Amino acid sequence: MKVLAITGIRSEYFILQPILEEVQSRENVELKLIVTGTHLSAVHGNTYKIIENDGFNIIKLESLLSSDSLEGRCKSIGIQMMGLTDIVVREKPDWLLVLGDREESISTATVGTYLNIPVAHVCGGDRVVGNIDDSIRHAVTKLAHLHFPTTEENGERILKMGEEPWRVNxxxxxxxxxxxxxxxxxxxxxxxxxxxxIKEDEPFILLIKHPLSSEISEAAEQMRVTLEAVSELGYETVITYPNSDAGGFEMIGVINEFVQKYDFINAFKTIPKDLFTNLQRKAALLLGNSSSGLLEAPFLKLPVVNVGNRQKQRQHSENIIFVTHDKEQIKKAIETAIRDEEFISVCQNCSNPYGDGYSAKRIVDTLFNTEINQRLLNKQITY
Structure with missing residues (x-):
């Protein structure tokens, strides 16, 4: 069997990585990884090098325009789809594997559907209000042939979209x-x-904040308000750069202003997974609007302060405080996450709807035990 996986951004690769390792561990399997999007961008840390160091056989596909606009992102999808078509035709994979809700997922699902190659989609069925990712994710679901949602709620949402139950895992x-x-x-x-x-006996903040597609013009000011709250409190803070969505460049400009001004604020284009995971384990809280606050933080019992509308109405645990882009609200929530013993106790005992840390084997077992035939390729709607 030959599996061709696609990755376009650091955060999505870190979720995909355990699946790739599990695929690579199986006998009689060839795995190649198409690396595209921000992985090949110096602005975002050239994260393809992390993937190479992890030992995967990669194929580079340049697609990201040096743009901070919606038009640039849209054109990048077109570039990506053209290159992806050529690679897939050349490689002739049995399966295409993709995750999430960004350019690479819709490109892969479209190419696979038109070329009659089955697409396995991880992390479908999720719900995030106010961001284009939500629409892309559900569009990919309607194109993909096999679904691997992360929670029961997300699986039910896929079924409500008319997908056949045997496809949903x-x-x-x-x-x-x-x-x-x-x-x-x-x-x-x-x-x-x-x-x-950072010190063991002093709290520090891990900050990850991305632009929202429906609030691009406000992205820089939203980052500024968040960092003003951080700077006034004075806690050691570690920031990772935002993703490649429109508005990201302006946010990076604001981040760099504060890094130059305050020695307790440090920013990085990217952070290797081993270091990032340990920062998550040791941080007093995760601040910003990253999906890791919902998907990973409950597993780590990590308090989260989610700022703004990104991640609103997404399935989450009890470890999150939602606030608006109001400096005093943000400061109060940070202090609650660090000082409030009752809230800290809630976080230590919070539920975790996102699994037990043994997902990759389930995914790969299902993938390899699913026969590639007309029943798989010719999708039927259930209503």
Whole structure:
């Protein structure tokens, strides 16, 4: 069997990685990984090097325009689809494997459908209001042939879209597999690797904030308000750059202003998974609007302050405080996450709807036991 997987951004690769490792561990399987999007961008840290170091056989596909606009993102999809078509025709895979709700997922699902190659889609059925990712995710579901949602609720949502029940397999969130496997690293090791100064007896903030497609014109000011709250509190803060969505460049500009002004604020284009996981384990809270606050933080019992509308109405645990882009609200929520013993206790005992950290084996077992035939390729709607 030959599997061709596609990845376009750091965060999505970290979720996909345990599945790729499981595929690669099987006998009589050839795995190749198409690396595209921000992975090939110096602005975002050239994260294809992380993938190469992980030992995967990669195919590079340049698709990302140096743009901070909706038009640029749309054109990038077109470039990606043209290159992806040529690669898929050349490689002749049995399966296409993709995750999530970004350019690479809709490109892959479209190409696979038109070329009669089955598409396995991980993390479908999720719900996020106010972002184009939500529409893309559900569009991919209607194109893909096999679904691996992370929760029962998400699986039910896929069924309500008219997908045949035998195609839907609730497996949990694969990123938890990776977290479970990561060894504990010392504060000294992390500080030496990243050039920061976090301490075991002092709280620090991990900040990840992305632009929202429906609020692009506000992206820079939203980042500024968040960082003003952080700067006034004075806690050591570690930031990773936003993704490639429109508005991201302006947010990076604001981040760099604060990094230059405050020595307790440190920013990175990207952070290797082992270091990032250990930052998640050791942080007092995760601040911003990253999906990791919902998908991974409950597994780690990590308090989260989610700022703004991104992630609103998404399935989540009790470890999250939702606030608007109001400086005083943000400051109060940060102090609650760090100081409020009752809330900290809630986080330590919070539920986790996203699985047990053993998703990859479930996905690969199902993938390899699904016969590729006309029943699989010719989708039927159930209503």
């Amino acid at each position: 609730v497996v949990g969130n694969p990123s938890l597999d990776s977290i479970r496997k990561q060894p504990d690293l010392s504060y000294e090791y992390i500080n030496n690797k990243l050039g920061i100064n």
